[in-house]
Amino acid sequence: MQKAVKPRARTGDSIYSYWFLVPAFVIFIVFFIVPMVISLYFSMTVWDFESSRFVGLDNFKTFLSTYSMSIGIKNTFIYAILTSGIKVILAFFIAVFLTGKIRSKNILRSIVFFPNLVSAIAIGIAFKALMHPTNGLINRGLALLGISGPDWLGNRNIALYSVIFTDIWKGLSIATVIYIAGITSIDQSYYEAAEIDGATGWQKIRYVTLPLTASSRNTVIILSFIGGLRSFELIWTMTGGGPGFATDVLASIIYKQYAQGYYGLSTAGNVIMLALTAILAFPLQAFLNRKEGK
Amino acid sequence: MKERSIKRTIAEIIAWFVALVVFILPFLFMLLNSLKDRRGANKLALTLPETFEWGNYSKVLTENNFQVLRAFKNSFLLMILSVAVLVIFGAMAGYVLQRRSSKVTAFASTLLMIGLMIPASILPTIWVLQALHIYQTLFAMVMIEAALNFPFTIMLFRGFMDTIPRELEEAAMIDGCNKGQIFYKVVFPLLKPVTSTVIILNAVTIFNDFTNPLYFWPGTQNTTVQLTLYTYLGQYSSSYNMLFADVILITIPMLVLFLIFNKKIIDGMVAGAVKG
Known part of the structure; x- marks a missing residue:
């Protein structure tokens, strides 16, 4: 039979056994935390999966001094900053529109949202075809307007921006939906008060909606920034890092070095990505949260 | 007042036009071209097929010794098993982490925070899988998907x-x-709303995942649907009809899910994103 319930057990923590944490955390630690920790060691070695030779910081030096790899760091920055920056602005206006007094907003919201459920590979394939230099729909559309469109993915000066455009197309949906949630949770009385004060539609957006969606905005920035730092799938499908190394980012270099058997360099790339995330994303989040708290 | 409603209607019409061109057109384009013959599809035009080649779809499914069909089986298996692990163990962990506050739970939460932000360390993970003799197995793949999605869940x-x-x-x-x-009979049933969010979010993420199977589950027998897309991109770069038919086939499960759970999915994504 059950033992008498001790007073400690009723109010205390003992019914919430730590054993409940064990399965999830064993999996998480073995397959995520442990690899993360040993990556610090392997990034300083020349290794295959059987043996390793310690070489200190040589991999990092090679990575940073070889053009085909260091360009990845620059591109990763451009990618993360542009995708998060543009999404956060565009999505705001789409969300303002979709929360306005329009009749078909539910269908429109669904249309905007759907790309989020389609895999990056599928979207990459679609846009690769749409951006085809001669047959692609984009350049045909431009031709109708008398503009001769560039080779979107073949020109090394614009290829990265073409992929960034596609990333924004795909990621706008989730950003918009986060903003919609933020906007619909704003108390209507703010708008009524603004109306009594004679605010115009634009002023209401500027002085009510914009400041009161700060937490949505921060979420969008952080999510798309972190996503941008590790982006791989769209780039890999659309350009494979080319032409040349023009669209290589850290994640694609990690894969290329791995495929060529340079495991130490690949791991070093992984550690650089980890470090960038830690150096940039954590302070960014702390900064945004502090601003939000004010 | 009347002028405002006219303006609003015009804005709505423009919005529809933009939504159709920007968001619907790419899918319509792939659907139409997936039904053309090879020469027709390679023109990449937005026109109706001259003859509807429904056979493209069965060809995609049976090609390479039923590779795509096998990929569907693998993807669904991976998705179902990983989601089951995530829901059961994730709910248990979330329960205790919220109910107790101690040094242990604070440390656990810090680990999760790291997991949310930091990308996976790929090659060292392969090293761990090899050390455990489970590399290239479904079990290892389930563990990886679980580990990567636990923080969020x-x-x-x-x-x-x-x-x-x-x-x-x-x-x-x-x-x-x-x-x-107490947990399974009392608490877990009450978690139903968030459980459905967790199921949908993780199902979509894992079904659409390309990078992790690429690294951790290589081999022709193990292929997942997203990997077949990538293989097709190389193999059928000059047969867009086959490529697009594969894209459409793989998008259908997500489309069905979306049509059934539309609101639930959108709400879930928001809840997920904001919490994360």
């Missing part, structure tokens, strides 16, 4: 636990439930 469960009163658990304890029964 546990945070969602932990957040939702806030809304469940402790009194229920205490009452259950007085009624003679043990710790496990």
Whole structure:
């Protein structure tokens, strides 16, 4: 039979056994935390999966001094900053529109949202075809307007921006939906008060909606920034890092070095990505949260 | 007033036009071209097929010794098993993390925070899998998907636990439930709304995942649907009809899911994103 319930057990923590944490955390630690920790060691070695030779910081030096790899760091920055920056602005206006007094907003919201459920590979394939230099729909559309469109993915000066455009197309949906949630949770009385004060539609957006969606905005920035730092799938499908190394980012270099058997360099790339995330994303989040708290 | 409503209608029409061109057109384009013959599809034009080649679809499914069909089986298996692991163990962890506050739970939460932000360390993970002799197995793949999605999942469960009163658990304890029964009979059923969010979010993420199977589950027998897309991109770069037919086939499960759970998915994504 059950033992008498001790007073400690009723109010205390003992019914919430730590054993409940064990399965999830064993999996998480073995397959995520442990690899993360040993990556610090392997990034300083020349290794295959059987043996390793310690070489200190040589991999990092090679990575940073070889053009085909260091360009990845620059591109990763451009990618993360542009995708998060543009999404956060565009999505705001789409969300303002979709929360306005329009009749078909539910269908429109669904249309905007759907790309989020389609895999990056599928979207990459679609846009690769749409951006085809001669047959692609984009350049045909431009031709109708008398503009001769560039080779979107073949020109090394614009290829990265073409992929960034596609990333924004795909990621706008989730950003918009986060903003919609933020906007619909704003108390209507703010708008009524603004109306009594004679605010115009634009002023209401500027002085009510914009400041009161700060937490949505921060979420969008952080999510798309972190996503941008590790982006791989769209780039890999659309350009494979080319032409040349023009669209290589850290994640694609990690894969290329791995495929060529340079495991130490690949791991070093992984550690650089980890470090960038830690150096940039954590302070960014702390900064945004502090601003939000004010 | 009347002028405003006209303006609004015009804005709405423009919005529809933009939505159709920007968001619908790419899918319509792929659908139409997936039904053309090879020469027709390679023109990449937005026109109706001259003859509807439905055979493209069965060809995609049976090609390379039923590779795509096998990929569907693998992807669904991976998705179902990983989601099951995530829901059961994730709910347990979220429950205790929210109910207790101690050094242990604070440390656990810090680990999860790291997991949310930091990307996976790929090659060292392969090293761990090889050391455990499970590299290139479905089991390893499930563990990886679980490990990578636990932080997010546990945070969602932990957040939702806030809304469940402790009194229920205490009452259950007085009624003679043990710790496990309290959780599975009392708490877990109450988590249903967040459980469905967790299921949908993880199902979509894992079904659409390309990078992790690429690294951790190589081999022709193990292929997943996203990997077949990538293989097709190389193999059928000059047969867009086959490529697009594969894209459409693989998008259908997500489309069905979306048509059924539209609102649930959108709400879930928001809840997920905001909590994360």
